[in-house]
Amino acid sequence: MSTDPLLKAIARGDANCPDGANLARLGALTRAAGAVPGRQRDLRASVARALGDGDSREDEDSVARWVDGAADPALDRLRDVLGRAGGPRPADLRDRVRRALAPASLRMTPQQAERTGRRWRLVAAIAAAHVAAFLLFTTLSDRPDQTGSGPAAPRAAASTASGTIQAPTWERLHELGGDLLAPRRSELARETARADARLGDSAPAVGRLVAWLIAHQDARSGRISAGGAVDGDRMIAAQALAALALLGEGAGDQTRLARARLALGPVAAAMAGAEPIGPAALSASALALVEGALVTRDPELQLTARAGLLRLTRELPGRPHEGGLAGLGWLAIEAAAAGGLETPRGALEAARNRIAKPLPHLAADQGRLGLAAYARQTLGMGAQTSTRDQVNALAGQPPALDAAGRADPLAWFLSGLAVHAEGGPAWSAWADGLRSALLPLLASEGAGLARLPAERMRHGDGDDVLSTAAAILALQVPYRYAVPSHAATP
């Protein structure tokens, strides 16, 4: 029996202990419940094993000699077997460490920028916009085209005033070493692009929608689900679009980025599986993997994206499909090429010819028109008559709800990219339409969360993940990709 007064009181009560009666009752209760942790463990087997292990010391010494370099055939064989577990791929950390060690003033993170206060952020945003525009003007603009008589003269000079991060055609952007995703690389760049696109007031809504997606993500599988009955293609598409929405907010916030990476898990699994995937889901999945690789610059994700592109190329849709959704597949291949990822041989040409370049009828749906116009803008065909017609057709029908009061954010995403590249009054009207059509439909859910209910989206049946992700994409248009700068040239 213990001599500790507390244990004594618990064991049999102690009149001298101030709380003796209660402690005794506690002891009785625990004994009745059989809760005597660790006391009833049977040590016989382990002791017998330890005693029976007569050559343990000798073993220890032989292992020690082996560690010191002595030969031991049995242990050498074990080492060979363990070597088959594989090793890491080589990586060069020098630049990453350099960046991490750079003085704080040179590497202000979005979080730090957040802390410095809104006023400073606005000042810094304006300065950053000017610097970015100046740098792009001096390094990326395609001067020969600008002065030439060709139809693709850039309008980079105009960009210095607007602050929008612009680029020549995506192909040229890649040759010049530019970053296709520059507008989303920092909070400042996103804020600037939003403000420039007259959608600055949509930032809180995007934040709440993103938070809703994260709140509905399974922390183990990465799957984002709101409990609705969705499966197959629709589930894969929703997951891919949700991953794209999270990736659209860049890489500054590590928690959000980790969630985006996690969301790519089910997408990668679906792409690696043998199950057939429809053109829209396949295209969205490939784009999500490519953007994941480009945003994170992670070699492992780059490998995964390459594998996704292989499957996409093998099963490349033969046409743009309804709403131009196969255009996401073209976008995946084009973005991969512009971002420096290796694309399967012939993939770029095939995607351009089959999906991007076919001319739609001007009465085609917005998504289809938007895809065609945006593809032409990024390919340096922004000034062609057909592109002008498409852009004008889109500008003439800014976002508005249909007769049933539903939004069409996926179509608005593809067409928004084209109209945003066009800029000017067309985009101003578009931004106003987007704001007034979409934002009132969002349903608040708890503190800081919002979603677009599936029934408020055209073809949005199922759970709210797809509709919410699509709403985010539509609102992210101003900072999704560097804007092809030739678009407005007459």
Add this chain to the structure above:
Amino acid sequence: MGAALHIVPPEERVRRMEAAESLANDPQAQAELALMARVRDGDREAVIGIVERYQDELIGFFYHLCWDQTVAEELAQDVFVRLYNARERWQPTARLRTWLYRIAHNLWIDHLRRKRSLVSIDAERGEEGMRLADVLEAAPQADPDARERDAQIRERVRGALAELPEGQREVFILANDQGMKYHDIAAVLGIPEGTVKSRMHHAVRFLRDELADLVEQSS
């Protein structure tokens, strides 16, 4: 200072003197001392020299603990950043490699503590059981049976290593993969050499039993 010397056992003092002597006679250690002296003076570019020299083995160390390339790279990067941040605490009597692994060990412990909230696609296994990266990595191998067999062996070996208790696993990886001697491992982990020896022995015995058939086949 004098009091501190008195509480160090004589054999430990002898060991330290021997260590200092071996440090003085090792040209690589001397070069690293010079590099660390620059780091201590705030020279960031000197850290890059250390990165160049040690990045592969530190990534390997973390990779064998977590089997996740991204996490391994991130942790290895953090080692160098922490080395720089803690440069003023570095003593010229310590071997740079030991110092780096001490930091790595502490980072690994921190990582395990917050592991529940960390997520990575690399750790994520799809429902189909194979990552795209695995498929692609295995692609050059013509024989699908051999590929399948290799994948199974890899999973088994990784599984066996993962089953080792954390302390044993770290000792085993430092000894087997990083080629460290017991006294260096003891210095890295801050435990007696006897404990290192015993952990290593238990780890080897467990792995030998667990992978007996594979070891047998390899002979």
